[in-house]
Amino acid sequence: MLRTNEQLLSYMERLLAGEQAGGITLASFPPGRRFIRQGETSRYVYVIREGITKCYIREDNGKDYIFEFLGKGEITGELEVIRKTVCLCNIAAITAVTAYAIPADVFAVLLRRDAELNRLVLEELATRIRQTCVRASYQQLYPIEYGLLRLLMLQAEAQVSFSKKDMADYLAITVRSFNRTIRQLREKNIVSMEGLQLDMSAQELDALLRRWE
């Protein structure tokens, strides 16, 4: 859900401390700013230094689907450089964001020449596939209540909380439906009456998810 990548962040810091940091700059984006646009070509690959972003697709019918929230050390725009295509999704800042902006061609060269970056990117892509697959599967095969519960657990674990709209987009539902589903969880005494705190221990919740049918 909120993914981070400490290794990649520290790699970037070391890279900038060295001398061959050709063309890499630091960019800042205010909350809400969409700095990568679906269907367009990005001239930079970004590695987030600080802040939280969301990565989402907007469908023709106007609905948004958030794949993941990206935090410290996460990379965006790399798929497009690797495959030389237009951007798959939108990236927008949720909080204020600062990010290392690596020109696409510089990144392409680095990826070829620098074994460490290469390894980090491979691992990042592998992790991303894994998470996307796992989520696609359970969001298809379980009811929304289940998905929402998992989302709340992930949020609690990562010590963050997103806006209701963003959570709804992550679950691919409307805010109205989001509120309704919260009510169901409250009726089952899983979520606190006020706010979105989970009223059960992590073990109980795990058991609950496992026995869902």
Add this chain to the structure above:
Amino acid sequence: MLRTNEQLLSYMERLLAGEQAGGITLASFPPGRRFIRQGETSRYVYVIREGITKCYIREDNGKDYIFEFLGKGEITGELEVIRKTVCLCNIAAITAVTAYAIPADVFAVLLRRDAELNRLVLEELATRIRQTCVRASYQQLYPIEYGLLRLLMLQAEAQVSFSKKDMADYLAITVRSFNRTIRQLREKNIVSMEGLQLDMSAQELDALLRRWE
């Protein structure tokens, strides 16, 4: 949907023609054979030489979700080597399959040493992310009828056809629901009365998908 990777296949052929093919063998699997199992550790990375396989997750509640069908030149088991984890999903042969079996450690070394393989794997992962994301999004945000129509179009394009059970698992529904949805498409004169042929031209179908709301 049915993905193939000619470049990777030809790479493997060249690799085996050379002399440093240490430990790589050719494996055969009969239809139905599950040769990678979710949650277990695979000792090999496979590159499919011939045949069609399905890649799916089985959830705790017994339902299967097929991510993709893999054909010639597609690779499996590489995520696990890159991230050193247990297998994310099951891979089962649909038709008779022959595949190059690369021991995990050999693959790991090749991936580091061989720039061409490295590039091919990066591109493959990037493609996979792209496709997984796109599909997750539209399967969440559109009704099943839409997803089924896209599946039929992809099948027609790739000149293959899968069993109803597999198509249903791809759509994350039961065969019963699959048949019901087919009936809806027939009532709208999109699918032929007998069989699963599409009764419209590719352009008409594209327009139909685009105007779906």
Add this chain to the structure above:
DNA sequence: CGAAACGTTGATCGTCATCAATGACGGTGG
């Protein structure tokens, strides 16, 4: 022996009931 009859099996579909999720609209309270 061969043809008709029978039973089994699996795939499909009609129907009805139910559940999950949404849309619309209006009300309430900050």
Add this chain to the structure above:
DNA sequence: CCACCGTCATTGATGACGATCAACGTTTCG
């Protein structure tokens, strides 16, 4: 004005049950 919720109606998707039909092998009888 906006966030939230109660309510009602509707749609989307599923589950259950039974009927039908084709395919196939086996049995039975002339």
